[in-house]
Amino acid sequence: MATLDLTFTPCPDGPLALPAATCAHVWQIDLEVARDAMLSASENAHAKAMRHLEKQSHYIATRSALRLILSKYVGGTPEHLPLAIARQGKPFLDMAGAPQFNVTHARGKALIAVAQVAVGIDLEFARPVRQLDRLVENYFARAEEKALTALPDDQRAQAFLAAWTRKEACLKATGEGIAGGLHRYHVTLRADEHAQLISIDGNETAASAWTLHAFRAFGGGQAAICAEAPTLALQGFAL
Ligand SMILES: CC(C)(COP(=O)(O)OP(=O)(O)OC[C@H]1O[C@@H](n2cnc3c(N)ncnc32)[C@H](O)[C@@H]1OP(=O)(O)O)[C@@H](O)C(=O)NCCC(=O)NCCS
Structure with missing residues (x-):
């Protein structure tokens, strides 16, 4: 089939193993659903400075979801995971053995791809x-x-x-x-x-x-x- 119909199963409780080298996990997130915020101190400051309320709320929801999802693979507290940004803007997890990931968002929805290899999603x-x-x-x-x-x-x-x-x-x-x-x-x-x-x-x-x-x-x-x-x-x- 030219366009795949992916099935999205509910978020599993507890930790998750990294996807195999030839597999990617695709997470879908509705940014309009209220969830706990899990931001680092600098992300919190960035969010607070945002004037557009919808953009602010989507930023908080996306970053919190990303941190929660990554913590399922690498452990640790979502807020404290060392997220960093590469020179051309791609966020990455700055720790040994971490999975690679990529984020896309549009119209209050987001997708996050997680893999052991370089990955991009749109x-x-x-x-x-x-x-x-x-x-x-x-x-x-x-x-x-x-x-x-x-x-x-x-x-x-x-x-x-x-x-x-x-x-x-x-x-x-x-x-x-x-x-x-x-x-x-x-x-x-x-x-x-x-x-x-x-x-x-x-x-x-x-x-x-x-x-x-x-x-x-x-x-x-x-x-x-x-x-x-x-x-x-x-x-x-x-x-
Ligand atoms: C990344 C880019 C492709 C985003 O395209 P988009 O369709 O508008 O947005 P998407 O929702 O699909 O993706 C945005 C996410 O991509 C990620 N991202 C940013 N730069 C990236 C890069 N160079 N490579 C991969 N992912 C990147 C971020 O997680 C970003 O989300 P965030 O802003 O909430 O952190 C585009 O903005 C881009 O090329 N940026 C690179 C830097 C650049 O050229 N800036 C122009 C400055 S004048």
Whole structure:
């Protein structure tokens, strides 16, 4: 199936073993559900300085969920886990043997991927895309532009969003972020194709070190996960 239907089972009580090297755990979190805040002192200060109340509440909910989830794998008090930020902005857990992870949030929902290898995740909800042609010209690989142009008009916005989500998941996996160049990552985009990273800078061998999956989340959400593994099984949990 081109887009996976992941099952999200309720959060298990107690500690969790790290996923196997060719598996990622995907956590889905509804940020509107009230939960205990579990922030570090600096995150608390950051949250307090936020003026936009909804953004503040989503920040607190996402960070608290992240800390709670990570503590299930590595133990310790969620508030005291040593979260750090790499040069290009990707958060990581600064301790030996820690899993790698990545976070995405949109419209009051969040997904967190946990793996033993580099991992990136992205979530987008269907929306009208303004200036689609310009975005495609600036951010898509030429082969993607060709594939998109060949589609009937009524399938293009959906395929654009699918590709965008997949490309962002790749750039978040490497830690480069969007600044790394969306056009360098050539992905599949048609609804009848499996999600796949075809090439990086035209290099198919480099791309084969990564696995990309597309899956549905929160009903209407389109999500993609990319990890540095030749194959990748997914296991879903709901917090
Ligand atoms: C990371 C990035 C891809 C986010 O895209 P988005 O679709 O808006 O947001 P998402 O919800 O999917 O992801 C946001 C999360 O990605 C994570 N993240 C941030 N930088 C990241 C990076 N370089 N690689 C991987 N993950 C990153 C963070 O956990 C962030 O959540 P937080 O802000 O609550 O801590 C994009 O903002 C980016 O490329 N940032 C890199 C730095 C950059 O280019 N900044 C521009 C400054 S002018």
